[in-house]
Amino acid sequence: AQSVTQLGSHVSVSEGALVLLRCNYSSSVPPYLFWYVQYPNQGLQLLLKYTTGATLVKGINGFEAEFKKSETSFHLTKPSAHMSDAAEYFCAVSINAGGTSYGKLTFGQGTILTVHP
């Protein structure tokens, strides 16, 4: 079974500062990793994903994440925070369920990002 741990339920940064949201995963097989963002009263929007290939993945809104197998981590970063980045962020893992069935997502507990002016 796979699992995800997000370190820090709340992260607060100043506008223009580096954003770092931490995610560690556990999986018995090579995982597929995702970061989703949820704005208040909205659904989840995919920021970026890692399936295979390059371990540094770039997503929307200037976010990127690096898959580090040795550390079982997939931390999310953004060089310069913007007020509009304030939201809840979820790290998720899935595995290949085989054939035409794509795997369920297992989510971390979420990290609420606050951006101060």
Next chain:
Amino acid sequence: DSGVTQTPKHLITATGQRVTLRCSPRSGDLSVYWYQQSLDQGLQFLIQYYNGEERAKGNILERFSAQQFPDLHSELNLSSLELGDSALYFCASSGPGTSGRHEQFFGPGTRLTVL
């Protein structure tokens, strides 16, 4: 807009009642997933359907059931509702038409309040 639609947006009902949540996946997507988001349990996978067939089950209560119809829309039925069933219920879809494998697109959710 993800292309996944869910109705209703809000639902308020009483304990012991039964409700049906509806989801229409993105055009071309064959898989539908249901997730529950609550303050104490976080985001949890409930059940997955692929082209009308159940594929995987998660932490879904026996009082809950789902199905996917020939037109690929899905319904999640919740019965004998309890206060603890109050949550946000998300539907997501994915499929062979998706540009990236395993990418799931989420609907806006149905907020269920049980009084």
